[in-house]
Amino acid sequence: MTVAAKLTPSPEVLDLWRNAQAVCFDVDSTFCSDESIDEIAAYLGVGDQVAALTAKAMGGAVKFQDALAERLNLMNCSRQQLDSFLKAHPPQYSPGIPELVAKLQQQGKAVFLVSGGFRQVIHPIAEALGIPLSHVYANQLLFKEDGSYAGFDAEEFTSRSGGKAEAVRDIKVKFGYQRIVAVGDGATDMEARQPDAANIFIGYGGVVERLNIAAQADWYVYDIHVLLEALQ
Secondary structure, eight states: OOSOOOOSOOHHHHHHHHTOSEEEEOTBTTTBSSOHHHHHHHHHTOHHHHHHHHHHHHTTSSOHHHHHHHHHHHHOOOHHHHHHHHHHOOOOBOTTHHHHHHHHHHTTOEEEEEEEEEHHHHHHHHHHTTOOGGGEEEEOEEEOTTSOEEEEOTTSGGGSTTHHHHHHHHHHHHHOOOOEEEEESSHHHHTTBOTTSBSEEEEEOSSOOOHHHHHHOSEEESOHHHHHHHTO
């Protein structure tokens, strides 16, 4: 490490983690070990071009909504192609995630998935671990009657920069939670840490280490089991 990442939480951060009412996980490269839009792009034969745009978006170098539109237009994924991809690619949970979700739920903490990825991909991931679909905030791919790509729903919070903070604010209003922790790997995840949104942001570098995120996270971990052990 070349930055002063907080690999050990402060007492205040640890207390917030242990006493959170809700935990909001990013999905790609955090909750799951892959980056779904890149995987779909590779399946469609445009992997390298889309991966480069994803890296720019997660590094904070470009507006998320612009990078999303550019990637999706390049992919031009049909409903039939997406269905085929999902059949061939079951969820790849990051090590420790199923156990952590079970522990959080056992302790009465609500688990949310807040992602710039797609509901079509994320809903099965949530259902497999007992996370209600009302706890999923993600993008919605749109298709024409013949199944061809028609765009994405720009009304979803996570379709735009700053959308994850908006999603957390919506969670506070809709569900009444006040102590909320955001967990993720990228710049859009860290944006959720706002005075009126997530109380703290825990950065995860187990799939992709982003030094700018590591330097600014309230706590930075490389192993999900560290978060699990802190709840014991």
